[in-house]
Amino acid sequence: MGSNMKGMDTDEARNTANQMGEHAGMVGGVCQKLLARVQATSWVGADKDKIADDIGNSFIPNANAACREIETQAGYLIAKADEQDAASA
Template sequence: MSTSMQGMDTEYARSVGQNMGEHAGQVAGVVSSISAMIQGLNWQGSDRRAFENDWTGSFAPSATACSESLGDQGRVLCVHADRQDEVSR
């Protein structure tokens, strides 16, 4: 007889999902904090404009989207754990 688990360890899955959400919030906080620091940077000229354009036009939106996706996936994992519990009753 096999002792391996089939299905999902729902308690652990919820813990992972919640952890994903917490880390997503941390990523969003870092992006916001760095954006504020960049705004306060004493730097003039075309290099600054190019850097800010890269930051605001590409990197920050991509990092924010990744943060949102990480949070979404954490919530999805929790939903799967709930569903697994429902069918296991």
């Protein structure tokens, strides 16, 4: 191992992972509010229907998939911090 090699700061890794999870949750909430706002407008017509459909059937599912991936990566980061702590014990 080279002299420039450093180990993981496991507390910082867990903190980062927790923030990742919190931010992913916020994105999901914002997406639902966006859809509700579009659906609640008094605007009517094909354009509104298309936008609401795109948000509900494309944008939100894609955003939710991205949020799940962020949460997966956060879990991976916590697992690596746990491994680092176990190896350092």
